[in-house]
Amino acid sequence: GGGGSARARGQNTQVFVVDNDSVVRLHQTNIVTICANGDVVLSSGGWKTHQTLKGINMSLKNIVPGLQVVADGHVAEGTWRVTNGREWSVPFYDGVTVPGAGPQNLAAQAAQMPGFFEQMSINTAGGYDNSYSNGGSGARGNRSNRKGNGG
Secondary structure, three states: OOOOOOOOOOOOEEEEEEOOEEEEEEOOEEEEEEOOOOOEEEOOOOOOOHHHHHHHHHHHHHHOOOOEEEEOOOHHHOOEEEEOOOOOEEEOOOOEEEOOOOOOOHHHHHHHOOOHHHHHHHHOOOOOHHHHOOOOOOOOOOOOOOOOOOO
């Protein structure tokens, strides 16, 4: 793709409705589509980047909790999987569909609730990174090794 000078200011995701489907778009790519029947369609638009992965996962977190996309190895290598975090996962490819994973008639519900998508877009604007990279600052201090120095 050529000549796009989109500055990364905050979240570049937009949510809108197309033919009763709810679509999350990141820049020019429809990254998450929730069909009226609840099917969830995912795409990177060929952009296998941290930003795309994060955008997809933030959208899923808001709309389809429990579903996420994870990278096996380096994100840019593009070996991604769609998983429910438990026993189920499928290889990710652009256009991969998870049948019935999303809420049905989400677009219709949104139409009843003014500001529904704006609310959702605002919710995606932060507070994700801490769960994204846990740079373990765990309990490394060995405070409890007083194992009976009986005299």
